[in-house]
Amino acid sequence: MKVEPPGGEPDRLVPPFVGDVENAERSIPWLAANVNKRGITCDLASEDGRNAFARVASTARIVVESFPPGLLRELGLDEALRDAIVVSITPYGQDGPLAGVAGSDLEVTAASGSLWLAGEEGRAPVRTAQPQSPYWSGMYGAMGALVALRSPVAQRVDVSAQAAMTTVHPPAPVWWDIAGEEHGRTGPFLLGRSNVGSRFRNLWQCADGFVSFAIQGGPIGRHTGRMLAEWMRERGALTPSIAAIDWDGFDNTTLTQPQVDELEAAIAPFLRSLTKAEFFTEVVKRKMLGYPVGDASDSLADPQLAARDFWRTLVPAEGLAPLPFPGGFALFDGERPAVRRPAPRVGEHNAEIYGEAGLDAGALAQLRAVGAV
Amino acid sequence: MTDVAMRASAPPAAGALAGLRVVEMGFAAAGPLVGKYLANFGAEVIRLESRLAADVFRTTYPPFKDGVVAPDHAGMFAFYNDGKRSATLNLKHPKGVALARALIGQADVFVESFTPGTVARLGLGPETLRAEHPELIVLSSCNQGQTGPHAFHPGYGSQLSALAGFVQLLGEPDSTPVLLYGPYIDYVAVGYGAIAVLAALERRARTGAGCTIDLSQYEAGLQFLTPTILEFAANGRIPGRAGNADAVAAPHGVYRCAGADRWVALSVWTDPEWQALCALCGIRGAPTAAGRRAERAALDQAIEGWTRSGERDDIVARLRAAGVRAAPVLSISELFGDPQLAHRGMWPAVTHPAIGPMHVMAPPFRLSATPSVQERPGPTVGADNDHVFGTILGLSLEERRTLQRDGVFE
Numbered sequence: 001m002k003v004e005p006p007g008g009e010p011d012r013l014v015p016p017f018v019g020d021v022e023n024a025e026r027s028i029p030w031l032a033a034n035v036n037k038r039g040i041t042c043d044l045a046s047e048d049g050r051n052a053f054a055r056v057a058s059t060a061r062i063v064v065e066s067f068p069p070g071l072l073r074e075l076g077l078d079e080a081l082r083d084a085i086v087v088s089i090t091p092y093g094q095d096g097p098l099a100g101v102a103g104s105d106l107e108v109t110a111a112s113g114s115l116w117l118a119g120e121e122g123r124a125p126v127r128t129a130q131p132q133s134p135y136w137s138g139m140y141g142a143m144g145a146l147v148a149l150r151s152p153v154a155q156r157v158d159v160s161a162q163a164a165m166t167t168v169h170p171p172a173p174v175w176w177d178i179a180g181e182e183h184g185r186t187g188p189f190l191l192g193r194s195n196v197g198s199r200f201r202n203l204w205q206c207a208d209g210f211v212s213f214a215i216q217g218g219p220i221g222r223h224t225g226r227m228l229a230e231w232m233r234e235r236g237a238l239t240p241s242i243a244a245i246d247w248d249g250f251d252n253t254t255l256t257q258p259q260v261d262e263l264e265a266a267i268a269p270f271l272r273s274l275t276k277a278e279f280f281t282e283v284v285k286r287k288m289l290g291y292p293v294g295d296a297s298d299s300l301a302d303p304q305l306a307a308r309d310f311w312r313t314l315v316p317a318e319g320l321a322p323l324p325f326p327g328g329f330a331l332f333d334g335e336r337p338a339v340r341r342p343a344p345r346v347g348e349h350n351a352e353i354y355g356e357a358g359l360d361a362g363a364l365a366q367l368r369a370v371g372a373v
Numbered sequence: 374m375t376d377v378a379m380r381a382s383a384p385p386a387a388g389a390l391a392g393l394r395v396v397e398m399g400f401a402a403a404g405p406l407v408g409k410y411l412a413n414f415g416a417e418v419i420r421l422e423s424r425l426a427a428d429v430f431r432t433t434y435p436p437f438k439d440g441v442v443a444p445d446h447a448g449m450f451a452f453y454n455d456g457k458r459s460a461t462l463n464l465k466h467p468k469g470v471a472l473a474r475a476l477i478g479q480a481d482v483f484v485e486s487f488t489p490g491t492v493a494r495l496g497l498g499p500e501t502l503r504a505e506h507p508e509l510i511v512l513s514s515c516n517q518g519q520t521g522p523h524a525f526h527p528g529y530g531s532q533l534s535a536l537a538g539f540v541q542l543l544g545e546p547d548s549t550p551v552l553l554y555g556p557y558i559d560y561v562a563v564g565y566g567a568i569a570v571l572a573a574l575e576r577r578a579r580t581g582a583g584c585t586i587d588l589s590q591y592e593a594g595l596q597f598l599t600p601t602i603l604e605f606a607a608n609g610r611i612p613g614r615a616g617n618a619d620a621v622a623a624p625h626g627v628y629r630c631a632g633a634d635r636w637v638a639l640s641v642w643t644d645p646e647w648q649a650l651c652a653l654c655g656i657r658g659a660p661t662a663a664g665r666r667a668e669r670a671a672l673d674q675a676i677e678g679w680t681r682s683g684e685r686d687d688i689v690a691r692l693r694a695a696g697v698r699a700a701p702v703l704s705i706s707e708l709f710g711d712p713q714l715a716h717r718g719m720w721p722a723v724t725h726p727a728i729g730p731m732h733v734m735a736p737p738f739r740l741s742a743t744p745s746v747q748e749r750p751g752p753t754v755g756a757d758n759d760h761v762f763g764t765i766l767g768l769s770l771e772e773r774r775t776l777q778r779d780g781v782f783e
Binding site: 015093106111113140159177185193194195292293298299316 | 603625
């Protein structure tokens, strides 16, 4: 059950909007985050609203909130949440020197080290254009709630978005902790695959975009190299430096940077001649490591996702055309959890949910009259 | 601490997952980190591995302590497998497979992250295991799922992050995309893997039924990109790289401070925040966010004119005091000394028999009554063979010696 203030939560007006029409039922980020929920409104600033909320919340096993630390107590809602697992998601956590400090995706990502590692050497660090920390924090909140469900004690799950984003960039912390080496931004290059400090290009220009490919060792990496050489030969693009490699004994971890650079210079023109689609078809056929750099249109056209019936079509709000939503994140006994219902309209389920909590139509009308719902 | 936390922290309880037994076979991050989180909250997690086909985190991925490439010097393994036990089995030996089956038969959860079909070929597929133990929960985590035309295509996290669309969204619009540093999508799949196992445990508690979970790391990652999919499907636009621009906040960026590679991140979401920023650094600009977005380059330059002569942490303190959202861009080494992360116990200190003193990583959420406990780094190879084969499976010393001699524990 999604609980919002009367009129809806401000995030309903975060762009972009379906059809570029700005209203509370068309925000794409909001629709994405709220499928499968029912929704009620409730004014926590009024006593009637708080009582109504308490009535609903006291039936819940899990309550998720993202208010500033301490606000639930100030509102006097502790008692109503006594038997619930309370998951609190904030930028920095419920206590400590930064508790209560405001922060958005950009600041918590900065404070996590993730931003430090993303971007080009010499230029400013960059963040993913689709904000990621809300997803990470929400995911860890769900994990925490489910761990807490296994304990007999109702308890607080305190999620820090900063801490959540600190978990997303191995092996960098290990390089510092074990080897005293500070990793930084490397643009399209992969670090941490070499025992002599070489870096390997992992993003390459192709005919219509970019592909992800790297010179690698290990059994599959060697197979990939062997297949690449064969593919280049078939196309008349094999260079002497690639032809000379004995892939059976190839070890990328000991190559010096000049050796890596020479091999990469030999491969670049070949990759530049391929389209993303051509590259994808051939790497799959030859069982090579590598993928095109995909975008939203590629994901929707991916035959693998189609074969697994991943996309679920849903009308996001009344009067709109159906849209493809990602289905459940895994198959459970062969079944993919459904996308059952669109995100709720503002207060769509007030009568239903307050009714379930024992408030009859008269009581609800009274709450509505005083603006509490 | 709030009242909620105070109330619940009174009687320290056993780990929330105490009594749960997990057997795990897999490599690198995407499968094994699921077991790490379960172990952190009290589950007994047994890593089954083989000296003959060791985890790439033990053999291939640096760093290694003192540069010695050996399984027990491997930093990645030690750091991200904390709290587990290790037992060795040669699954090419029929007795090895039989012992693995016996052990899984005594577990609640089996996690594996091999190429699809591998465990079935060994006689350890979910159908076989659950025919004997219907209450068992089996998580299979792999690149693209157990079925479909690309199920058998090899891949790893950095490149899968590119396929899924993350890389396309990272970088400056005037340049090439850049990497998210490492195998980003693997860690998304770790989170969903743990959630899937815990959800299946909840269902089992209600129904008694086990579960076979097929987790595609690709599909897990796409969940984090849902708005970009909807934006294309609804409006025909493909979201791409935007530097540090935001659809709502302006300014919203990362600015150079005094010193080498020192940066501050700041963002302005409301009128009062904008007025506070103007007053603090003496800049001017359009009164609305839309207006400021239109003059973004000039505005960013003006802000950097103010930040670049200042010390980073001083700038952050002044911005925060003025009511503007700001944070230092912390380097990785700084994370280990960050007061807020330290307060939360993000990096528990442990001692590894071969590596020596090191840290491990705490879960990013804290439980008030049954907090995570992290006292042991990732185990050395076969460190718990006696416990697993002797205590749990009840094999006598003599039986174990015979099996050792026959190469079953390799």
